[in-house]
Amino acid sequence: MTENRYPAFGILLVDDEPAWLRSLSLTLESSAGITNTNLCQDSREVMGLLDGGGIGLVLLDLTMPHLSGEEILKEINERHPEVAVIVISGLNQVETAVHCMKLGAFDYFVKTDEEDRLIGGVLRAVRMLELQRENREMSSRLVSGGLRHPEAFAGIVTGDRSMLALFAYIEAVATSPQPLLITGESGVGKELLAKAAHTLSGCKGQLVAVNVAGLDDTVFADTLFGHVRGAFTGAETVRRGMVEEAANGTLFLDEIGDLGIPSQVKLLRLLQEGEYFPLGSDQPRRLRARIIVATHQNLSAKEGTGTFRRDLYYRLRTHQVQVPPLRERKGDIPLLLDHFLTEAARTLGKKKPTPPPGLAQLLSTYGFPGNVRELKAMIFDAVSVHRDRMLSMEGFVRAIGTAEEPVSTPPPTLNPFAGFERLPTFTDAAEFLVEEALNRAGGNQTLAARLLGISQPALSKRLKMMRK
Ligand SMILES: Nc1ncnc2c1ncn2[C@@H]1O[C@H](COP(=O)(O)OP(=O)(O)OP(=O)(O)O)[C@@H](O)[C@H]1O
Secondary structure, eight states, X not given: OOTTOOSSSEEEEEOSOHHHHHHHHHHHHHHHXXXXXXXXXXXXXXXXXXXXXXXXXXXXXXXXXXXXXXHHHHHHHHHOTTXXXXXXXXXXXXHHHHHHHHTTOSEEEETTSOHHHHHHXXXXXXXXXXXHHHHHHHHHHHXXXXXXXXXXXXXXXXXXHHHHHHHXXXXXXXXXXXXXXXXXXXXXXXXXXXXXXXXXXXXXXXXXXXXXXXXXXXXHHHXXXXXXXXXXXXXXXXXXXXXXXXXXXXXXXXXXXXXXXXXXXXXXXXXXXXXXXXXXXXXXXXXXXXXXXXXXXXXXXXXXXXXXXXXXXXXXXXXXXXXXXGGGOTTHHHHHHXXXXXXXXXXXXXXXXXXXXXXXXXXXXXXXXXXXXXXXXXXXXXXXXXXXXXXXXXXXXXXXXXXXXXXXXXXXXXXXTTTOSSOXXXXXXXXXXXXXXXXXXXXOHHHHHHHHTSOHHHHHHXXXXXXX
16 A cells, blocks of 8 residues: 555546535545545547556546547447446436446446445446456466565565465455455464565555454454543553554554454444544544454354454455464475574574484474464473583473374375385385384384374284284
């Protein structure tokens, strides 16, 4: 979003009456925050202005000197089919409306229509054009397969395809004024993605993060919208709300799934109307920040049980990314291990330790309910207590030890025996496998059993059989 210009494309208002043009542009600005408008009084100039580029929507009068609105509409459709046209006519005639729609108008309004209807129609067209632009952006990215600004994701370590696809999506919708919903289990990196989306938005303002979990409705309203002096007992000074703090930037609302219903209503109104009232004030303020929300909860399930409003859910999920848990992108574990070892060593002022062989494999047998945050804490903990050159396996084995059953790993895609001329017997193969697991686990049976996907008693029984 560029500062003070909404939407990103121009809206051309065409009418031979200057007073109507001025009043329409003022209404669009005050009621819908639409400021990217160009005014045109001479019907003969319309096509030249469109040829110049940058216009996405035309609000067109029908009865004008020189060229009629219908003639212009026809020409726009032929030469600039990507431009949407809303006809705003002085004529309340069904036939004219039908004819204009047949010529390709997006909508038709009569000048005497209620202002809200007209504004609603314009916003609908803006929304449709924004979605079209985002779709084009997404498709071109899929075709080119690359990110335009990989530097925005520099702090997010991953090689996982689904994560890289999320990056491409976030890049494509980053300049959209619509909210972005980021879901995923706790610790998967939702806040990091919100930061990347803010960087990519190009907004000059700051990223303001608010954790809304546990805020009761009054505190929520006060935190977001602020208050005027004397709004309630104790409100001795004016408080700027976070929405204002985030002006021309991004407001990041974390833990949105925990919001109570009354606060959900307030958030919906903010998103829908684009304006809000500080507590104790009857002067509306305009929302000038992009909104990003995140939750580890399943909003669809919450909507089903009536604890999350359907209208708000639908509004929020226009742009949604679902971040996969770490256990579904195990290929990231070695990368993250190396990244956090470097980071921990630097933070703790130590030399970067060498991870023991098999550590990444051990870690991939664990489900990481706390995701990347848990892995990071585990590595920082291990680095903080370690003394030798080689990091000890013990701490990790203890941390994940008996915490849960090993997570089953998918079988290798290539059969390791496929190239063997003579196959080992079943017993030999099992013995080699057990030996290799014990080697990799440095003799630690708990770890070896995890690597083999069997319980420790089962491994110990097999070892006894092997030693007979
Ligand atoms: N891919 C990653 N690369 C590097 N660090 C990461 C990555 N993912 C997460 N982290 C780190 O893990 C920690 C948790 O990440 P973050 O706070 O973004 O998660 P979250 O999904 O927002 O969690 P919560 O739902 O609990 O708020 C942070 O310290 C973050 O820097």
